[in-house]
Amino acid sequence: xxxxxxxxxxxxxxxxxxxxxxxxxxxxxxxxxxxxxxxxxxxxxxxxxxxxxxxxxxxxxxxxxxxxxxxxxxxxxxxxxxxxxxxxxxxxxxxxxxxxxxxxxxxxxxxxxxxxxxxxxxxxxxxxxxxxxxxxxxxxxxxxxxxxxxxxxxxxxxxxxxxxxxxxxxxxxxxxxxxxxxxxxxxxxxxxxxxxxxxxxxxxxxxxxxxxxxxxxxxxxxxxxxxxxxxxxxxxxxxxxxxxxxxxxxxxxxxxxxxxx
Amino acid sequence: xxxxxxxxxxxxxxxxxxxxxxxxxxxxxxxxxxxxxxxxxxxxxxxxxxxxxxxxxxxxxxxxxxxxxxxxxxxxxxxxxxxxxxxxxxxxxxxxxxxxxxxxxxxxxxxxxxxxxxxxxxxxxxxxxxxxxxxxxxxxxxxxxxxxxxxxxxxxxxxxxxxxxxxxxxxxxxxxxxxxxxxxxxxxxxxxxxxxxxxxxxxxxxxxxxxxxxxxxxxxxxxxxxxxxxxxxxxxxxxxxxxxxxxxxxxxxxxxxxxxxxxxxxxxxxxxxxxxxxxxxxxxxxxxxxxxxxxxxxxxxxxxxxxxxxxxxxxxxxxxxxxxxxxxxxxxxxxxxxxxxxxxxxxxxxxxxxxxxxxxxxxxxxxxxxxxxxxxxxxxxxxxxxxxxxxxxxxxxxxxxxxxxxxxxxxxxxxxxxxxxxxxx
Ligand SMILES: Nc1ncnc2c1ncn2[C@@H]1O[C@H](COP(=O)(O)OP(=O)(O)O)[C@@H](O)[C@H]1O
Ligand SMILES: [Mg+2]
Numbered sequence: 001x002x003x004x005x006x007x008x009x010x011x012x013x014x015x016x017x018x019x020x021x022x023x024x025x026x027x028x029x030x031x032x033x034x035x036x037x038x039x040x041x042x043x044x045x046x047x048x049x050x051x052x053x054x055x056x057x058x059x060x061x062x063x064x065x066x067x068x069x070x071x072x073x074x075x076x077x078x079x080x081x082x083x084x085x086x087x088x089x090x091x092x093x094x095x096x097x098x099x100x101x102x103x104x105x106x107x108x109x110x111x112x113x114x115x116x117x118x119x120x121x122x123x124x125x126x127x128x129x130x131x132x133x134x135x136x137x138x139x140x141x142x143x144x145x146x147x148x149x150x151x152x153x154x155x156x157x158x159x160x161x162x163x164x165x166x167x168x169x170x171x172x173x174x175x176x177x178x179x180x181x182x183x184x185x186x187x188x189x190x191x192x193x194x195x196x197x198x199x200x201x202x203x204x205x206x207x208x209x210x211x212x213x214x215x216x217x218x219x220x221x222x223x224x225x226x227x228x229x230x231x232x233x234x235x236x237x238x239x240x241x242x243x244x245x246x247x248x249x250x251x252x253x254x255x256x257x258x259x260x261x
Numbered sequence: 262x263x264x265x266x267x268x269x270x271x272x273x274x275x276x277x278x279x280x281x282x283x284x285x286x287x288x289x290x291x292x293x294x295x296x297x298x299x300x301x302x303x304x305x306x307x308x309x310x311x312x313x314x315x316x317x318x319x320x321x322x323x324x325x326x327x328x329x330x331x332x333x334x335x336x337x338x339x340x341x342x343x344x345x346x347x348x349x350x351x352x353x354x355x356x357x358x359x360x361x362x363x364x365x366x367x368x369x370x371x372x373x374x375x376x377x378x379x380x381x382x383x384x385x386x387x388x389x390x391x392x393x394x395x396x397x398x399x400x401x402x403x404x405x406x407x408x409x410x411x412x413x414x415x416x417x418x419x420x421x422x423x424x425x426x427x428x429x430x431x432x433x434x435x436x437x438x439x440x441x442x443x444x445x446x447x448x449x450x451x452x453x454x455x456x457x458x459x460x461x462x463x464x465x466x467x468x469x470x471x472x473x474x475x476x477x478x479x480x481x482x483x484x485x486x487x488x489x490x491x492x493x494x495x496x497x498x499x500x501x502x503x504x505x506x507x508x509x510x511x512x513x514x515x516x517x518x519x520x521x522x523x524x525x526x527x528x529x530x531x532x533x534x535x536x537x538x539x540x541x542x543x544x545x546x547x548x549x550x551x552x553x554x555x556x557x558x559x560x561x562x563x564x565x566x567x568x569x570x571x572x573x574x575x576x577x578x579x580x581x582x583x584x585x586x587x588x589x590x591x592x593x594x595x596x597x598x599x600x601x602x603x604x605x606x607x608x609x610x611x612x613x614x615x616x617x618x619x620x621x622x623x624x625x626x627x628x629x630x631x632x633x634x635x636x637x638x639x640x641x642x643x644x645x646x647x648x649x650x651x652x653x654x655x656x657x658x659x660x661x662x663x664x665x666x667x668x669x670x671x672x673x674x675x676x677x678x679x680x681x682x683x684x685x686x
Contacts, residue, residue, distance in 0.1 A: 053642075055638055077650075079642075081644045085643075088642075092635050094639065094640070096657020097656075103643075105645050105653065106643035106645055109645050109646065110644045
């Protein structure tokens, strides 16, 4: 399983009948870190949710292949077990289900029946990852995201990622709501997982995160499409000129103007 | 069996057969007459037109293996009643030496006449309703627990009630009296027999009397199976600064009207109810959890969770009554019902009957809904299959109630198994 390849081809995604992602192509290989940047409301979360299989998002056209297998044919849990992971922008709260229980069930689902991780080993691993991510011990017994602050939720997503060790990790605005120390810890969590077998798709509005997680490729998304791709210098260009600067350069008109085309 | 056909299994005749004292025979006869003359009641959400109050009178007691196996696993005070006959009863020596009375209610009615006479029918009167009268006239396999002043039971008392046939042991009754400053826990668990819908009725009663400063936890693990109509009254009367905490669980596919009630009689009395109900098949379950605040500064808290599947129907009412003069009362209600199949129907009805202006706090929340698909998506996005995700979310609601059931592990496992059986498949 050395080679990893996630291919997104001609993807169109709609929500409530309205097309948000309008033809998107992207290939992520093992060892690569891709960043998608873009203004709010351009469809970044829509892309991420469609890849994971969120029930409200409808893939209108296009395909997604993970090592040649059709991801869009898989149920959400099958996608996860195939190696896809989405750190969500707004993860759900589930009362009555403890974080530890949730992660153990998830890990065991991935390992498969008969290969479950022994309880003690699981807890040792969980303690270890929690320590590395500077997450309070009480996390394990707290109910899943219930009453968590924005920053705690983000760290919990990263904790889950570090426990599940996915093949493709999609991080949707993992940096929002984090102070600089938390940001460094989260980045550290990602960098630890970096390997030739793992690919990352990092969605962010700001380039701040990319100082700590250095991307190989940067894509700018606007109005449901990737409008420009480049190396990490593209993020720096955006930092200097803003999205409006890029829009002007590319001759992109505002959304309101586009209505009716 | 039609009402008029009864001879030796209710009223004075039954009482005589069980060797009960005269006062009890008299009350049973009164109950029987009340029962026979009482109209079939009209119930708001329970349609009795195709139901009735015909008697059930079954074969003599046989062996119930699952119930006996559970009984054998328990090591605290325990009783096993099969088909209306108290087959086994046991309590550790130190418990009996402390003056605890535990055993056959019918025999205790003579042997401990004063205390039984004072308390029997004191929480649920023998002529209170058609079904209460039916039970008073016909109860068998009655169990009595008396815990004297200052005595603390450190292990829960378990009363197992089993049927080998739907016709047998249809009228159970339990009386618990916790004297001043006593404390402990009692759990009653049912193994019922399945049948087909009929015009017969089964009725059970539990009376709990908590004297001043007594603290009792009462568990009920009920199983409502298809067959006769079920009518159940479980009620506690709580004295000054005493408390009764109920943990109630019911599973099954039968037809039931049931009531769980605490009368907060003394000042400073407290009560909580944690209720879990699962409904499958064509179950009809009309359940009222009620707190009656009579004393000053009394506190109550109701938490109900229902999970419905198939074509079942459940009505869960939480009711707080604060009578005039019960100043400074506090009460909280929380009722959440989860409908798993769109063919099931759930009603969550909060009720407040308040006749006193000086209320400290009074809150209620009730909701009926499906499981949030976004929560399911979240769990699935980490690789957990849909069925398992649903189960985890549902257990998230129910787990604490199971955990609080005052019972040994073996009994909690039994309850978990029954709940699971209703949730999957
Ligand atoms: N539930 C919804 N119904 C209709 N439109 C939605 C819904 N959720 C998001 N949108 C729209 O989809 C567009 C893209 O949203 P999103 O993918 O969240 O953007 P981004 O993550 O890039 O900020 C926005 O214009 C937003 O208003
Ligand atoms: Mg977004």
